Amino acid sequence: ETGVTQSPTHLIKTRGQQVTLRCSSQSGHNTVSWYQQALGQGPQFIFQYYREEENGRGNFPPRFSGLQFPNYSSELNVNALELDDSALYLCASTVPGGTEAFFGQGTRLTVV
Amino acid sequence: EDQVTQSPEALRLQEGESSSLNCSYTVSGLRGLFWYRQDPGKGPEFLFTLYSAGEEKEKERLKATLTKKESFLHITAPKPEDSATYLCAVQAWEGGSEKLVFGKGTKLTVNP
Numbered sequence: 414e415t416g417v418t419q420s421p422t423h424l425i426k427t428r429g430q431q432v433t434l435r436c437s438s439q440s441g442h443n444t445v446s447w448y449q450q451a452l453g454q455g456p457q458f459i460f461q462y463y464r465e466e467e468n469g470r471g472n473f474p475p476r477f478s479g480l481q482f483p484n485y486s487s488e489l490n491v492n493a494l495e496l497d498d499s500a501l502y503l504c505a506s507t508v509p510g511g512t513e514a515f516f517g518q519g520t521r522l523t524v525v
Numbered sequence: 526e527d528q529v530t531q532s533p534e535a536l537r538l539q540e541g542e543s544s545s546l547n548c549s550y551t552v553s554g555l556r557g558l559f560w561y562r563q564d565p566g567k568g569p570e571f572l573f574t575l576y577s578a579g580e581e582k583e584k585e586r587l588k589a590t591l592t593k594k595e596s597f598l599h600i601t602a603p604k605p606e607d608s609a610t611y612l613c614a615v616q617a618w619e620g621g622s623e624k625l626v627f628g629k630g631t632k633l634t635v636n637p
Contacts (some may be wrong), residue, residue: 461624479584503568518568
């Protein structure tokens, strides 16, 4: 049990729609990162939030955006969904001063 | 460019048959190397962090080792419940934040 909870577990959306994925991490974990994992691939870094501000971003277009809230919850928003956005989306949190990232169970997004 | 390569892609073992998984990496300044276990449709589960060449860590039937260019995950007398995908990741610095760069994983199947 990592204390990182993601919702929903599964989601089906139509191409062109928008989606919001949610993550709740443990109290005090002030750094949250989001990853995209396509089938058969390792997770790829999307972006990271620290104290409610984005402080790092991977090679993803601006239609991928996020928010972090004071209660340590976080959102990943994806606009104008494309078929290639179908993947497992993972949220990970890190304790202050720590290096280990603890992952949630993920949200499986299918775009049709 | 930071890169992680894992081999083999898939490995089938008989229960009790020991083996090793390989993770080779190139990173500008290793800050940490991580091993995760991932079950199908789930988020990665943290196993080990290694920081410097020569370091070793153990947990039950698993032992992780680190050299300057690669890491090994040794599995001694595996059981069917050890079947999973094992992911290796390095901690890299990019765009003002630390991120994990993952390999594609090794899918381990242990037959009874």
